Amino acid sequence: MSKITKKIINSPESCVDDNLRGVVALYPSLKLHPKHRTITIRQDADSKRVAVLGGGGSGHEPFAAGLIGAGMLDGAVAGGVFASPPTGHVLYGIKHLYKNNSGGVLVLLGNYTGDRLNFGKAIEKAKIAGIKVEGMIVGEDVASSQNKTGGRSMCGEVFFYKLCGGLSMKGYDLQAIREMAVEANKNMATLGVCLTACSLPGQPPLFEIASDEMEIGAGVHGEAGIEKRKIGTAKEIVALILDQVTAHLKLKAGARVAVMVNNMGGTSIMEMNIIAAETKDYLDKNRIRAERIFCGHLKTSLEMQGFQICLLHLNDVHGKLWLELLDLPTDALGWTGGIMTIRPEKEGEHSDDVDLQTDGLKMDFGHPLSKIEQNITRKSLQAAADELVKNEDLLNKLDSGCGDGDCGITLKKFAEAVKSYLRTASLEHASKILWDLSEIAETDMGGTSGGIYSLGLAAASQALASEETNDRNAWLTAWKNAMQAISKYGGAESGDRTMLDTLHIAAQTFNQTINSDFKEMLFKIIEASENGAKSTANMVARAGRASYVASGYVRDEDAGARAAAIWIKAVLNTIANNV
DSSP states (O other), rough: OOOOOOOOOOOOTTHEEEEHHHHHOTTEEEEEEEEGGGEEOOOOSSSOOOOEEEEEEEEETTGGGBBBBBBBEEEEEEEEEOOOOOOHHHHHHHHHHHHTTTOOOOOOEEHHHHHHHHHHHHHHHHHHHHEEEEEEOOOOBBBBTTTTTOOOOOTTTHHHHHHHOOOOOOOOOOHHHHHHHHHHHHEOOOOOOEEEOOOOOTTTOOOOTTEEEHHHHHHSSSSOOOOEOOOOOHHHHHHHHHHHHHHHOOOOHHHHHHHHHHEEEEEHHHHHHHHHHHHHHHHHHTTOOEEEEEOSSSSSTTOOEEEEEEEOOOTTTHHHHHHHHHHHHOOOTTTOOOGGSSSOSSOOOOOOOOOOSSOOOEEEEEOOOOOHHHHHHHHHHHHHHHHHHTTHHHHHHHHHHHOOOOOOHHHHHHHHHHHHEEEHHOOOHHHHHHHHHHHIIIIIOOOHHHHHHHHHHHHHHHHHOOOOOOHHHHHHHHHHHHHHHHHHHHHOTSSSSSSSHHHHHHHHHHTTTSSOOOHHHHHHHHHHHHHHHHHHGOOOOSSSGGGSOOOOGOOOOOOSHHHHHHHHHHHHHHHTTTT
């Protein structure tokens, strides 16, 4: 059994917040909003320009709070270690920046399911509230580029902070900046290797790797790569990486590039200097001109020993502007350091409070439930919550092969919060119940699962709100809307080895049996959901975290699909036994 890795922290639970306190202790020109794990530039007046907001899981320092400063980010939202920040925190960051940046807010997010879901819902909520905001999903990883939703975001995301921050300082509008970012994403590619695994605070290393091996295509969330190889020399490893990166970008002799050599966290400066030299030699040999080489800790993976190389093709159309933006001065500490370390004469105490009591949503709650229907609803939700708690260990075990082994823990949190909700909640309107459950998923679950359930439940709620009845057709419409919302931001569909495989086949059966005997319909849906969960055991993962790792790590049923089958069975059995 692997030993827990030693780390100098106070506790695994407090390490993210302690880290953020350290950032502002070192750089008091930055402002910490502790309740929302958000750091921003101190700002009192409207800049009239576009603000750029970044963020994601912690453990990647200096990304993203360390890249705040004039000419880069205006703010960053931190999640747990390798976990997406919750929707509410992202929404707070958007609202806070919009107060003093009337040009709007551009939200840069990584191409990971949790970030897509949580940042996506925050952006949609902000738009409903009347905020001028756009999102841009960054993804430039070569190793995962064949994934259905595109490559993961790696250190190239830092290039976007510099490019978009520079355009904002030059006065470009929100749409123009986003369009430029979309174009840059097409001209950027990253690939990396690691020699050792990292470990979450209080945990052992995330995977095993022999002393003479390296992982090709390792991610920044501690996940293993797509291939193991025997370790070679620095020259051989750099050539292995750049052969794939230059081929991916279709670079030819005469091309111009900006280079980022990113330290994954545990690689020495001596090694990084050698890697940088070999990178330049390789490009010179292939007559590709490296106009700039940036090297150092930019987007790390805790203490992982390894590195990534990212190339930005400075093409004939945009290259001159991109190079100009990269050369613009910035006082962001993670890029060049500078005057951000100077303490202001008057820091000032201004309210951090942004009105988060309303998200701007205005909706009718639709047709009311009868007293009998309310009673059945309460029993059904209680039964589902009980079953999720009961199956915590099973879901954790299913998740451990390709995720971080916390699916059961996450759903248990949701279940316990639902139980608490049921003790006092009014269950008069189905649409209101689903909306409340969506908010519970957002605040109590967290991570990818919280984003998935929150988005799905919110979409189902809005569908029921516009219905004049609570009949079978209304519920089928709500079910379909939930799946569409999950697919929109999660990027998955039926057949991709996710919870949608359970939901899709169950919805199909619901549709096919909608006019049959009521209890017979319920039991057929239960049977279909069971078959949907079982079918994922033989699927190739094409979306979600399981799709980022080699197929050998993916075994048995998908945890999310099994969880959906568990609560569907509990809810529908309870309904059948009470009608």
